[in-house]
Amino acid sequence: MRLFRNLLTPGDVSKTELATWFLNLLDAIYIQVFLRGEPFMSNTIRPGARVARSATYLFVQGIISAIISVAYFAILARFFPPPRPEMGVYAILTFIIALAQVFGTFALESASTKYIAQYTSEGESRKARSVVARALQVSLIASVVLSTFLFVSAELLSMLLLGTRKWAPLFRILAFA
Numbered sequence: 001m002r003l004f005r006n007l008l009t010p011g012d013v014s015k016t017e018l019a020t021w022f023l024n025l026l027d028a029i030y031i032q033v034f035l036r037g038e039p040f041m042s043n044t045i046r047p048g049a050r051v052a053r054s055a056t057y058l059f060v061q062g063i064i065s066a067i068i069s070v071a072y073f074a075i076l077a078r079f080f081p082p083p084r085p086e087m088g089v090y091a092i093l094t095f096i097i098a099l100a101q102v103f104g105t106f107a108l109e110s111a112s113t114k115y116i117a118q119y120t121s122e123g124e125s126r127k128a129r130s131v132v133a134r135a136l137q138v139s140l141i142a143s144v145v146l147s148t149f150l151f152v153s154a155e156l157l158s159m160l161l162l163g164t165r166k167w168a169p170l171f172r173i174l175a176f177a
Contacts, residue, residue, distance in 0.1 A: 054117070085162075092161050093174055096150070104146045108135045151175035 076090060112135040119128035150157070154171035158164065 055113075058113070089162060089167050089170065093170060096157075096171075096174060097177065100146050100150075104142050105139060106142065108139055111135075147175045 073094075077087060112131050115131045116128045119125070119131065151172050154175070155165050155168040157171050158166070158168040
């Protein structure tokens with residue numbers, strides 16, 4: 001309560017005290033909203049409920065990521081008004097990254113999450129590790145192929161999508177993202 005009074009009235013609040021208060025607030029919100037008062041990943045819940053809870057965390061993470069992306073795009077739009085071509089270039093590059101994330105991963109995140117959780121809950125850690133290894137192998141191969149394609153065809157993509165070869169270096173940089 002002292003912190004609230006200090007925030008409302010001028011005075012000295014140490015950074016440590018503010019950070020501690022903020023972390024305690026986040027912890028309390030997290031426990032009440034997500035865990036319903038239970039400790040994190042309590043051993044008293046069934047493995048299926050743990051998987052469902054983890055899937056919920058991933059869903060919330062996706063929503064928060066989308067909100068941050070929209071806010072970032074709005075900020076960029078503010079700095080680059082419509083007559084400037086940089087906004088369109090940014091939109092095209094973002095679109096290419098989104099395509100690579102969707103098609104380049106072959107939905108391995110969803111499948112591997114499901115099977116890793118299933119094998120772990122069944123006590124078959126060897127199978128879970130093999131799923132992780134195979135998903136990493138396929139992801140590595142797919143990312144190398146997509147990056148190579150993007151790097152090699154940077155001028156062509158720049159010409160087709162933006163009408164000029166001027167932005168080809170950005171496509172090459174994007175190949176390493």
